[in-house]
Amino acid sequence: MFKKVLIANRGEIALRILRACKELGIGTVAVHSTADETAMHVRLADESVCIGPPASSESYLNIHQIVAACEITGADAIHPGYGFLSENAKFAEILEAHGITFIGPSSAHIRTMGDKIEAKITAKRLGIPVVPGSEGAVNTPQEAKDIADDVGYPVIIKAASGGGGRGMKVANSADEIGAALNSARKEAGAAFGDDVVYIEKYLANPRHIEVQVMGDGVSRGVHLGERDCSLQRRHQKVFEEANSPALNEEQRNRIGEICATAIGDMGYSGAGTIEFLYENDEFYFIEMNTRLQVEHPVTEMITRIDLVNEQLHVASGNGLSFSQDEVSFMGHAIECRINAENPRTFVPSPGTISYYHPPGGLGVRVDSGVYQGYKIPPYYDSLIGKLIVHGRTRPECLMRLRRALDEFVVGGIDTTLPLFQDLVTNDDVIAGDYNIHWLEKYLAAKE
Ligand code: ADP
Numbered sequence: 001m002f003k004k005v006l007i008a009n010r011g012e013i014a015l016r017i018l019r020a021c022k023e024l025g026i027g028t029v030a031v032h033s034t035a036d037e038t039a040m041h042v043r044l045a046d047e048s049v050c051i052g053p054p055a056s057s058e059s060y061l062n063i064h065q066i067v068a069a070c071e072i073t074g075a076d077a078i079h080p081g082y083g084f085l086s087e088n089a090k091f092a093e094i095l096e097a098h099g100i101t102f103i104g105p106s107s108a109h110i111r112t113m114g115d116k117i118e119a120k121i122t123a124k125r126l127g128i129p130v131v132p133g134s135e136g137a138v139n140t141p142q143e144a145k146d147i148a149d150d151v152g153y154p155v156i157i158k159a160a161s162g163g164g165g166r167g168m169k170v171a172n173s174a175d176e177i178g179a180a181l182n183s184a185r186k187e188a189g190a191a192f193g194d195d196v197v198y199i200e201k202y203l204a205n206p207r208h209i210e211v212q213v214m215g216d217g218v219s220r221g222v223h224l225g226e227r228d229c230s231l232q233r234r235h236q237k238v239f240e241e242a243n244s245p246a247l248n249e250e251q252r253n254r255i256g257e258i259c260a261t262a263i264g265d266m267g268y269s270g271a272g273t274i275e276f277l278y279e280n281d282e283f284y285f286i287e288m289n290t291r292l293q294v295e296h297p298v299t300e301m302i303t304r305i306d307l308v309n310e311q312l313h314v315a316s317g318n319g320l321s322f323s324q325d326e327v328s329f330m331g332h333a334i335e336c337r338i339n340a341e342n343p344r345t346f347v348p349s350p351g352t353i354s355y356y357h358p359p360g361g362l363g364v365r366v367d368s369g370v371y372q373g374y375k376i377p378p379y380y381d382s383l384i385g386k387l388i389v390h391g392r393t394r395p396e397c398l399m400r401l402r403r404a405l406d407e408f409v410v411g412g413i414d415t416t417l418p419l420f421q422d423l424v425t426n427d428d429v430i431a432g433d434y435n436i437h438w439l440e441k442y443l444a445a446k447e
Helices: 011-023 040-044 063-073 089-098 107-114 116-125 141-151 174-192 249-266 296-303 307-318 394-407 417-423 427-431 438-446
Strands: 004-007 027-033 047-052 077-079 155-159 168-171 197-201 207-216 221-233 236-242 269-279 282-289 332-339 355-357 364-368 383-391 409-411
Touching: 004 011, 004 063, 011 027, 011 040, 011 307, 011 364, 011 383, 027 040, 027 063, 047 063, 063 089, 077 307, 089 107, 107 116, 107 282, 116 197, 116 282, 141 155, 141 174, 141 197, 155 174, 168 174, 174 197, 207 249, 207 307, 221 249, 221 296, 221 438, 236 296, 236 417, 249 269, 269 307, 296 307, 296 332, 296 364, 296 383, 332 394, 332 417, 383 394, 394 417
Parallel strands: 004 027, 004 077, 027 047
Antiparallel strands: 155 168, 155 197, 207 221, 207 269, 221 236, 236 332, 269 282, 332 383, 355 409, 364 383
16 A cells, blocks of 8 residues: 555545545645645645645646655655546656556546547447447538438537537537537637537437446456436536436446446546436446546445545555445435535635534535635635435435535535525425436526
8 A cells, every 4th residue: 555645636625535545544745835725635634745826727737846746755646636637648647657656547548538539439349328429520511411410410519628518519400510510619629729529419308427437457347336417507517416316226237337347348447437418218428537526425425435545445556445246325325516606696705714514413424625714715616515415215315415404504605505405495306307407497597
C-alpha cells in the first residue's frame, strides 16, 4: 500500500479521499490555492502545499506545481478526485514518467474514453449497446442526411471532444441538418479547440442510468449496480439514486454483466462509470467517465463498499479486494447535491457561512468540507456538500430524506436545499416517474 498520497483536488471530494487514506493509515498531502488556505481538507491533511493563486488554471490545473508538491513531500501517488485533472491523459502520462502512481486508469484508457467517437467505437466492440448513428466523424451535410435517413429523425449532432453538455445540436428534419451541423461545429471548436462532430439518434424521453464498474487492470471487471441520475438541470445532475426505480433485478444484472465483462476485456484499472440513456427497455451507451463520480456515495450506501478504499487497493497493485459474488444490494439511497446557489435562479451565492447545522441520525451521511464561519470562495464550482440518505426501501429512504432536509440549516448564503424540500414532496419524484427532461419542465412551470 502507498505511504503517502497527494490529493489533487479541493472541497468535499478532497475530504472524502483524505478520510479513506486515514482509515488505511496512509499519510496525506493537501494541495491548495491561496483562496483555500482555510479549507477543511487543508486543515485535516498531514501536510499541505500552496500551489498557486485562486484561478484553477494556475493552481488545481497546474501540473508542474502539483508534480513539484509531490516531489517535495515525497508522496508516492496522486488521487485526482473528479473534475480538474482527473480525466487528463497527459497528466497521467507525466506522472507515469515521474514514477508517481496516478490513482486511476492508464493514460491510454483515459485518452480513448475522452474522445467520444473512439469511446463509442470501443464500447460497441466490447458488446455494449450504443445509440444508432455514424460510425465516426461526420463532415458534410450530405453524410449527415444519409445517416439521419437511416436512423430516423430527430438526430443529435455531438462534439467528439464534448463535455458539460456543450457542442450538441438537435435536428428534427433534413432541413435543419445543415444549420445544426454548422453550429455544433462552431460551438465545439470554440469550447474544445476541436470541431470534429458525430451524429446519432436523438432519444425523446430517456432516463440517465449509469453503471459503476471497477477493474483490476489485468482481466477482471466487476459492476456495483446502477445509479439513476435523470433529474438534471442543463445536463448537470442534481439528484441521484441507487437503484434506479425503472429497473428490475434481471435488467440490472443484464446491463451490469455486460459492463463488467467489457471492463475485464479492456484490462481497465480502478473505478469507472459507463453512462447510458435508457428508453423503452433499451440501454444506449453515451460515454464513459474514467474516474470517481460525484454521486458515488449512493452506490457505497447500498453495496457497503468503500470505492475510494478500493481505488487505493487497485492502484497500489493489490487487485480487487472482492469478487462479483460478494457484491449485494441492500435498500435504497438518494443523494442531493447542495449548491451555494439561489434555489430559483441558480445564481451562485458565495460568502461566509454564518450558521451550519448538518443533519444526522440513522442512514444519514453528509459529505462536505464546509463549516460554520467558512468563507466560500467565488472561484470554483458551487457544490458545497452532498446529503446522502439510505433506507431499507425507497419509501423509507424518501421519508428519511424529508426529515434530514428539515434538519439541515445553512445560514448566511443561499443554497439549493429548498429545491430538494419541494422535490421530495412531488408525486412524480415519489413515484420515481421522471426522465431527463422532467426537472427542467418542473422548474419552468414554477417560474
Ligand atoms: P457531456 O459529456 O457533454 O455531458 P453526454 O454525451 O454525456 O455529453 O450527454 C449529456 C446529456 O445530453 C445526456 O445526459 C442527455 O441529457 C443529452 N443527450 C446526449 N445524447 C443524447 C441522445 N442521443 N438523445 C437524447 N439526449 C441526448
